[in-house]
Amino acid sequence: MHNDIEFRSVTKNYGAVTAVSDVDLQVPKGAFLALLGPSGCGKTTCLRMIGGFEQPTSGTVLISGREMNGIAPYRRPVNMVFQHYALFPHLNVEQNVGYGLKQMRPRIEASEIARKVALALEMVRLGGFAQRRVHELSGGQQQRVALARAIVNKPAVLLLDEPLAALDRKLRTAMQIELQTLQRELGITFVLVTHDQEEALSMADLVCVMNTGSIRQLGTPQEVYDRPTDLFVADFVGKTNRVTAMLEADGRTLRLADGSALNVGERRGLAAGDAILAIRPEAIRVDRHAKPGATGFQGTVTNRIFLGSTAEYSVAVPGLGDFLITSDRRNLHESELVEPGQTVFLGFDPTTAHLFPVSSTA
Template sequence: MEARPIAELRAVTKRYGVVTAARGLNLSIRPGEFLSFLGPSGCGKTTALRMLAGFEQATEGEVLIDGRVVNGVPPYLRPVNMVFQQYALFPHMNVAQNVGYGLNQRRPRPSRAEVAAEVERALQMVRLAGFSDRRVWEMSGGQQQRVALARAIVNRPKILLLDEPMAALDKKLRHEMQIELKSLQRELGITFVLVTHDQEEALSMSDRVCIMDHGQIAQIGTPEDLYDRPQSRYVADFVGRSNFIPAWVMGMVGDHIRAEGPEGLSFTARTGAPLTIGTEILLSLRPEDIQLALAGAPDGHPMRITHRIFLGEHTEYHLSSSAIDHLVTVVPRGADAVLRNLTVGTEVAVCWREGAPLALTRD
């Protein structure tokens, strides 16, 4: 029997005057999972998070936490804690005072010894043991983020809400903190709900990702599902990178479709929904699924290199032909040196395995 959701949004809509920030959200969040809201600015992801936190109230629908409707319940009476993008630490307090602030607001108030013990336990969890007396303004951005996390987990919430907490960190530190945050979540067993616009952040840490688009949920799934089986161009384009080629359904080949693209190019593609012959579709083709070869390779489509971008672990090539206006592929650092060092203007050939393209209906 599946466990009861720790939180739910049931047909939730949020309006600010004539502006609808979230529309008809239906979502069940599982106990102990790491779920991310992912999308561009203004898509409604932060609004959804703030309605779970209680900082915003739903205009329509119900918000439930641990089986209880919490519409109208203020944040401090909900079993949740939130880590804000700017951390919201008190500069006049040291680390221990910041972390213990929420404990000292409880009634009846715990003893000083109890607060000190809980604060030390939380600091050990975020690897800041021995920092109790440090002033927060003396700490790095990564350390401040850990203080904010310690302050949030010290109250042992049922749900920890994170509003883009790593946005201010540099890329290397952000990657390190992603690993630490996921490890902490596993150790605590608390449900984490993250808001981010960074797809790498969402994919690397989440059990499930909720893709938002114009206030609505575009698709929910595991990172692998969203990457391998996006249900729309929007999701395919937002999660990872993809090339899009217009085509038409010509027939079926087992579980795949046979499609015809520009200038008679033939494709065998995967599909997530039944498609009829003659349907106009878009083929989504990931850059890493495209093999680059020297001009004249058998079964290759001739193209010309328009841009070459060296990115360290791989080289990115932008290609063009009369049939396909723009195509991006990547060549790993460990590939043949000839393929890694092709120059702009060089004629090449590209191919892809059968079933690599994914057929999407045109939006």
């Protein structure tokens, strides 16, 4: 299977500022890739270089095996859905979707344009909306019109620049499902730019985490969440509790700031010295008392946030700081819920927690 998108040592400078630095990236045909990272990490610049709105300072961008450097956006097998949809308010839905087809040369017959537009509207479940005006549509419907306009000429790659940012939470969730379904039906490569890690993990089958112009990790959502390559990825993708410590020379004993020690199992490739233990909130169990042989910390509940099916606790541990814990309430009896002010034991398996050198925080 060939790659639909490929970056070969791509760098993009804006004057003295480097937005993207020596990036290598391969996106397989038919993948749903999420470019994820904080503002200024380079993800939107990468998207714009794929679309042709920016040209790399050095390196090569390829689409479907063809070099794209210097090729204008309208000559690329790519379409883009912008954050604010960029629909024409004076045109109806049918005219918005067919606009690009009318600009194509050689000209396409009006009957063929009408057929393609009708098919695209059916795909985004707007079959009866052809004559509606843009101002008559909800936010979700406008977003689907923008999608229909983007897919009507069947591009090899569809670029999505934070297309759900303007929607409310419930509609955003519904549109995430619709985008996944549409991507499977079309079989074309989707590239989504987002700073929302939940959106990236729930929609994409490939997640590219970026920071300061570089790729920090590329993998499936499960790999990026369960096996982050460094502390930046662990922090950015999901929530994590940090414990500052010292890994001793035996490579398995971790000495904590409060003087206690944990056996974290053999950690290959990690040198002795300052380290940070990263523990996911859902990997910690809150108990009223320590169970025999359990590993963990004792602390005081400072806050509880009710989230429906889950509850989040903030627990202060002397000498180590505050811990965030997520408990699934469906697995708890009402008697097991704890209140602020109560003393609890935080139990976890130190051999499954992530351990990183301090240098991986950048």
